[in-house]
Amino acid sequence: MSITQEKIEELTSIARKVRRHIIEMTAEAGSGHPGGSLSCCDILTALYFDVLNVDPKRPTWSERDRFVLSKGHAAPALYAVLAEKGYFAKEELMRLRKTGAMLQGHPDMKGTPGLDMTTGSLGQGLSAANGMALAGKLDKKDYRVYVLLGDGETEEGxxxxxxxxSAHYKLDNLTAFVDHNGLQIDGPITQVMSPEKIQDKFKAFGWHVIDIDGHNFREILDAVEEAKNTKGRPTAIVAKTVKGKGVPFMENVVDWHGKAPTKEQAEEALKAL
Amino acid sequence: MPKIATREAYGQALAELGEEIKDIVVLDADLSKSTKTSVFAKKYPERFFNMGIAEQNLMGTAAGFATCGKIPFASTFAVFAAGRAFEQIRNSICYPNLNVKIAATHAGITVGEDGATHQSVEDIALMRSIPHMIVINPADAEEAKQAVRAAAMHKGPVYLRFGRHPVETIFDNNYKFEIGKGVILKEGKDVAIIATGTMVGEALKAAELLSKKGIEAMVVNISTIKPIDKEIIIKAAECGAIVTAEEHNIIGGLGSAVAEVLAEARPTPMKRIGIADEFGQSGKPEELLKLYHLTADDIAKAAEELKKG
Incomplete structure (x- = not known):
């Protein structure tokens, strides 16, 4: 199944809006994680606007595909995608991280339509995704489960x-993305505590592994198709990405992991987007 | 009456409930023969998931099941459930208020010969400090059986604490367990003994010892440590002196929970019988109970001392 040029243009346009939201909402909040939100933004856009069988009007529909943002600090990206998809009003985005607001610093499924899991403490999302995938198999349901991990996150045992x-239970209804942007809070992942080579580790654990450019919609969607057609084992899509992607002064700069742009920096970033 | 371990009752109750409640799934971490989830596993192999020796993933997977409408019971030893996987229980289960039941066995020092690494004396303190969590520590097999059902019927996270070692039978099947309700097992006016879990049998024996000395002790069973039955504790305080008894550290367990209620509602002289903030060691359960001052004699002695002032 080949993706059309129109679809790629549509996804590109949505991803641009999502990136603008990420900058605006973190600037307004005065805190948050723009770098890792921008790096996984294209993957999330592709999932919600082409892959996932979901219905924003029925966020708890039992047959829906599931998505778990294991790297919960990329919440701004997920919130922006969910708002664009129509799960809640875009005005909510500007209340991110504020007292009494729906959108918590890290995803809180209790209060936010469209969130399938509460995450933020790293390393926990894949386990929850396993539970969802096992429940789907047990109930003979067709839904698929997607999870996005950070590359630094794979340092968690x-x-x-x-x-x-996932491999032991042959969870071929589960696909894990690794947002391989190469940076974590204290520096490059290879310097802090190298989890490399991530692809080889997943292979050794019995997973089917696909390498892609995480900013290329064609590659993202082709990999998802390949995962759907892979039987008897889960698939890991290791997506090479750029932290801060789309904002020149943020790209590949470690400092933008957990720092919000100032008003002036946000304006500069928005010009580039 | 025969002595039965509460973990045995858990295994039986779970297998029985599996018939009635099809949404129940059971997860274990390579200890199913010891936690007795093996009884369920044999009856419903398709709904049993061995997660291997990986407790963090055990809790996270249970959380994922719960988001899909299942009622997961996740079992392992108390020290690994409440201790090793504490943060998974906090962030993946309790914060999202997911319908996961953590059924932990081998709590307390009556684990015996395995020694301190396997003797959980902190789990009640850890579990009751997490918002949304309900903590139940049944006294005998009958109460354990009913608590398993009540936990399955309750929507939200529950921590069930079971023991390895056989305990006295306290209740017959006329008893009706209710989450959050303590029960007066013996009336008395001179001193109240509030006990939980394996120590309830010792508390009743202590009351007999005291009665011979002319002290009439009220005995209260508190199986739900959280939410705790404040009313029954305040009523017990009418005796003017309270002894708590638990197979757990005196820090953070039943004694602390009772003291919290009394300090705010009705300050009352009290003594806490429990593990005196130390680690256990290998030995036979009965020997360890003596060594760590967790017997009827110890409870009676504490009550007498309180009465003397």
Whole structure:
């Protein structure tokens, strides 16, 4: 199944809006994680606007595909995608991280339509996704489960407990993306605590592994198709990405992991978008 | 009456409930023979998931099941459930208020010969400090059986605490367990003994010892440590002196929970019987109970001392 040029243009246009939201909402909040939100933004846009069988009007519909943002600090990207998809009003985005607001600093499924799991403490999302995938198999349902991990996040031991279990239970209804932007809070992942080579580790745990450019919609969607057609084991899509993608002064700069842009920086960023 | 371990009752109750409640799934971490989830596993293999020796993933997977409408019971030893996977229980289960039941066995020092690494004396303190969590520590097999059902019927996270070692039978099947309700097992006016779990049998024996010395002790069973039955504790305080008894550290467990109620509502002289903030060791359960001062004699002695002032 080949993706049309129109679809790519549509996704590109939505991703641009999502990136603008990420800048505006973190600037307004005065805190948050723009770098890792921008790096996974194209993957999330592709999932919600082409892949996932979901209905914003029925966020808890039992047959829906599931998505778990294991790297919960990329919440601004997910919130922006959910707002664009129509799960809640875009005005909510500007209340991110404010007292009494729906949108918490890290995803809180209790209060936010469209969130399938509460995340933020790293390493926990793949386990929850396993539970969803196992429940789907048990109930003979067709839904698929997607999870997005950070590359630094794979330093957490629980990720590998979970990876072992996904392969053991042959969860071919589960697809994990790794947002491979190469940076974590204290520096490059290879300097802080190298989880490399991530692809080889997933392979060794019994996963089907696909390498892609995480900013190329054609590659993202082709990989998802390949994952759907892979039987008897889960698929890991290791997506090479750029932290801060789309905002020149943020790209590949470690400092933008957990720092919000000032008003002036936000204006400069929006000009580039 | 025969002595039965509460973990045995858990295994039986779970297998029985599996018939009635099809949404129940059971997860274990390579201890199903010890936690007794093996009984369920044999009856419903398709709804049993062994997660291997990986407790963090055990709790996270249970959370994922719960988001899909299942009622997961996740079992392992108390020290690994409440201790090793604490943060998964906090962030993946309790914060989103998911319908997961954590059924932990081998709590307390009556684990015996395995020694301190496996003797959980902190789990009540850890679990009751997490918002949304309900903490139940049944006294005997009958109460354990009913608590398993009540936990399955309750919507939200529940921590069930079971023991390895056989305990006295306290209740017959006329008893009706209710989450959050304590029960007066023996009336008395001179001193009240509030006990939980394996120590309830010792508390009743202590009351007999005291009665011989002319002290009439009220005995209260508190199986739900959270939310705690404030009313029954305030009523017990009418005796003017309270002894708490638990197979848990005196810090953070039943004694602390009772003291919290009394300090705010009705300050009352009290003594806490429990593990005196130390680790256990290998040994036979009965020997350890003596060594760590968790017997009827110890409870009676504390009550007498309180009465003397």
């Amino acid at each position: 629980q990720v590998w407990e979970a990876a072992m279990a």
